[in-house]
Amino acid sequence: MEFRRPGLIARLASPLRGMGQRFVLASLVIVGFGFMLLGNSGAVFVERMQTAVADVATPILETIAHPVAAVDRGIANIREFFALRSENARLRQQVVRLRAWQGTAHKLAVENSAFRGMLGYKGPARHSFITARVIADGRGPFVKSVLVNAGVREGAAKGQAVIASGSLVGRVTVAGARSARVLILTDLNSRIPVIVEESRTRAILVGDNSSRPALRYLPESAVVKPGQRIVTSGHGGILPPGLPVGRVLASKGGGFRVQPFVNLNRLEYLQIVAFAPVRAPKVAAGKTGGGPR
């Protein structure tokens, strides 16, 4: 009987409280819309709020991520156990194939270094990597991005490429002090300048939230064949050139799509590529013209 009383009081008091609540609610909805507009136009204030909240949540999410990853790995182990036989057969075949490749690669490496020696070629600077763990997964129906537990403190910065097992995953869009948001290359907003490795044909890899991003803005004369490798071009100077991205697939509606090399369903550890964009060497004014600043 006791518990009916608050209900009655609440009901009597509700018209008064209702007015105030409704006002608060309406104001907050307006503030929410304000955030949306500001955030969409890339306001610093919203980005600060994002990094602040993400940084605070990072230690909590790290703590949760550990046991969850352990359980995940356990399940994966069980699944793999049942697939051992077929997996083993497949791997044997692969080893045979790769042995042949190993020989070729070794020969090419020797040849290549000899040629480089002759030309006095200086290769691209080696990048350093920051390894980070995925601590929050935002791969909902509308966005494909993850939060990792490395930020500015570890050397991460906005725009850097993110890879897993050597292949491109996406890039850093927001970097907090100890966390960073990685936009996956399948996201609607992802645009990555790439080239077809064989033909050096330029294109842009356009994400559309499907698991296979589209290859767009190919030159009209371009000949692209399914199965060809796609790598980053480095154009725009944000991503390092030559990072493997995926393989070309013919898409049903015409045009081409790319099957990423990385299994984007299973992202646990990622590497952020600390890449310093190449800048044209400074030359005394008037000596040579042109070149980007």
Add this chain to the structure above:
Amino acid sequence: MTAALWNRLDVWARRLIPAGLSVVFVLVTVVPFALPGYAAIVPMLVLASVFFWAIHHPGLLPPAAVFAIGLVQDILTGALVGSGAVVLLLVYGVIVSQRIFFRNKSFLVVWWGFMVVALGAGALNWLFASAFAGQLILPRAAAFQVLVTVAIYPLLTWILHGVHRLLPQEA
């Protein structure tokens, strides 16, 4: 004296349950769980939580808390900041105004109500995401997410009702 103090602390701790549980749901939503395809259809747990508390204890989950929880969820999932918060607030407002209707109704009626709400929330989420992306996003994943959310609601209600019993009655 100390007994009274402890009692009061206890009541305060219990008062934090609705908001606290919603935050836990946010964390569960973003935990990186490597099930294939899981991430794309992860249920809108926070929506269910807000729906439930708006019916049973709106006083313990004020609009400001709903807004803050929505913002945190938006930030951690990488959604457009504010979009999820606005959707949660609208759901909250509608349900609080209709809560007398949902009180003491059979579970099927409440479930049906939640289905309508989840559909509306899914549609709004999709609308916001599409509007700010400047293109129509394929609605299939969003529709699937709504289905999963509605399907899992009975289980969530069971959990939420269990927690509900822990709340101080005088609140």
